[in-house]
Amino acid sequence: xxxxxxxxxxxxxxxxxxxxxxxxxxxxxxxxxxxxxxxxxxxxxxxxxxxxxxxxxxxxxxxxxxxxxxxxxxxxxxxxxxxxxxxxxxxxxxxxxxxxxxxxxxxxxxxxxx
Amino acid sequence: xxxxxxxxxxxxxxxxxxxxxxxxxxxxxxxxxxxxxxxxxxxxxxxxxxxxxxxxxxxxxxxxxxxxxxxxxxxxxxxxxxxxxxxxxxxxxxxxxxxxxxxxxxxxxxxx
Numbered sequence: 001x002x003x004x005x006x007x008x009x010x011x012x013x014x015x016x017x018x019x020x021x022x023x024x025x026x027x028x029x030x031x032x033x034x035x036x037x038x039x040x041x042x043x044x045x046x047x048x049x050x051x052x053x054x055x056x057x058x059x060x061x062x063x064x065x066x067x068x069x070x071x072x073x074x075x076x077x078x079x080x081x082x083x084x085x086x087x088x089x090x091x092x093x094x095x096x097x098x099x100x101x102x103x104x105x106x107x108x109x110x111x112x113x114x
Numbered sequence: 115x116x117x118x119x120x121x122x123x124x125x126x127x128x129x130x131x132x133x134x135x136x137x138x139x140x141x142x143x144x145x146x147x148x149x150x151x152x153x154x155x156x157x158x159x160x161x162x163x164x165x166x167x168x169x170x171x172x173x174x175x176x177x178x179x180x181x182x183x184x185x186x187x188x189x190x191x192x193x194x195x196x197x198x199x200x201x202x203x204x205x206x207x208x209x210x211x212x213x214x215x216x217x218x219x220x221x222x223x224x225x226x
Contacts, residue, residue: 017216033195035216040123040218043158043214043215043216045215048211050211093214101145101148103212107155109219
């Protein structure tokens with residue numbers, strides 16, 4: 001399968017712990033996005049990479065969140081000192097600048113902070 | 115972030131019935147509109163990317179129309195089947211970086 005993959009699929013963590021999620025985009029895609037979806041809402045934009053450069057970070061994203069995309073391949077999203085409000089589905093999507101606006105999504109990581 | 119709205123929030127449909135629901139979006143600076151189907155435990159799957167006013171697209175029993183001047187799109191499901199049960203999301207890409215502004219979705223439940 002050459003789609004977008006995310007790991008882990010589910011994560012339960014205690015408040016105050018750090019968590020890290022991984023996204024492997026479609027290999028030829030140079031754009032990578034992270035979104036967060038909470039109950040009853042649509043996915044909201046968190047951050048965006050073009051190759052290895054992080055070009056935009058949402059104002060909704062606190063300093064506890066950091067994302068990287070070393071070498072323009074996979075990406076990681078880290079949340080430090082998790083809070084209950086961080087509980088959500090974290091989605092990763094990738095696209096190609098040559099492919100127009102269509103984005104391809106992973107299955108997401110469901111985070112529960114207890 | 116652009117304001118994208120979907121209605122209704124949820125729908126219960128009898129198997130075999132047809133249904134439709136709406137996505138409204140800012141009509142100024144239109145670039146494209148996406149429809150995604152998101153089934154439980156799966157990835158959101160792109161159904162349609164619509165770019166032109168008056169566009170009508172079809173995929174099996176699902177079709178969509180687009181009115182960019184008034185800022186709305188309809189998605190239609192003809193002869194609903196249980197496998198159509200999912201959340202349908204519409205999304206508006208921003209022109210420069212293609213990040214998506216999503217509506218809250220319409221959750222469709224098809225009863226056998």
